[in-house]
Amino acid sequence: MQNADVLVFLLLVAILLVWLAGLFRKWLTAPPKTIRVVEPDEEIPVTDAVALLEESGYEVMTTKRKVPIRIRLNGDQELESRLFVDHFANDGDNIYIVKLARERQPMEMTGSGIRNQLLVYHLLYEEAAGILYVDPRQRTIHKIQFEVTA
Known part of the structure; x- marks a missing residue:
């Protein structure tokens, strides 16, 4: 019974590692979010x-x-x-x-x-x-x- 418990535990750890590796890979390949900075103009004509x-x-x-x-x-x-x-x-x-x-x-x-x-x-x-x-x-x-x- 102990061997079966160890096997199930190792299987769960392997699944978790594969899932985490997939998330990490997705994060690495995702394009970066660009934040466009709005620089204020010095003078704004009044319309x-x-x-x-x-x-x-x-x-x-x-x-x-x-x-x-x-x-x-x-x-x-x-x-x-x-x-x-x-x-x-x-x-x-x-x-x-x-x-x-x-x-x-x-x-x-x-x-x-x-x-x-x-x-x-x-x-x-x-x-x-x-x-x-x-x-x-x-x-x-x-x-x-x-x-x-x-």
């Missing part, structure tokens, strides 16, 4: 949107930022594109991405409309607390936060 954000208790940190994107198509063709972030703002505790409403590209305030236009910014700057969708004409600010559930 209607900036004034609205400041009236609402936000500090506007940046002017428009261009995020270049390199795309590889079928492994041999390289394309370039870009995204624009209108501003970054903070409320003292959190940083938010600011997107301004565009007359030419109105956003439908539905789940799919918001997802199609803004989810990419959430995925690009995961450390942001959310996205502020600002419409200076209507003087509205919508705070949008995504939670991706699997």
Whole structure:
């Protein structure tokens, strides 16, 4: 009976070691999380949107930022594109991405409309607390936060 106990114990230890080795290997090969640091601009021109954000208790940190994107198509063709972030703002505790409403590209305030236009910014700057969708004409600010559930 003692030999059987030792055998079961060794089998459990072997299974545990294989499982831990798999977790360690997965951790080693996982891509590092990139944290994008938002450097504040020294001067922010006061626009209607900036004034609205400041009236609402936000500090506007940046002017428009261009995020270049390199795309590889079928492994041999390289394309370039870009995204624009209108501003970054903070409320003292959190940083938010600011997107301004565009007359030419109105956003439908539905789940799919918001997802199609803004989810990419959430995925690009995961450390942001959310996205502020600002419409200076209507003087509205919508705070949008995504939670991706699997």
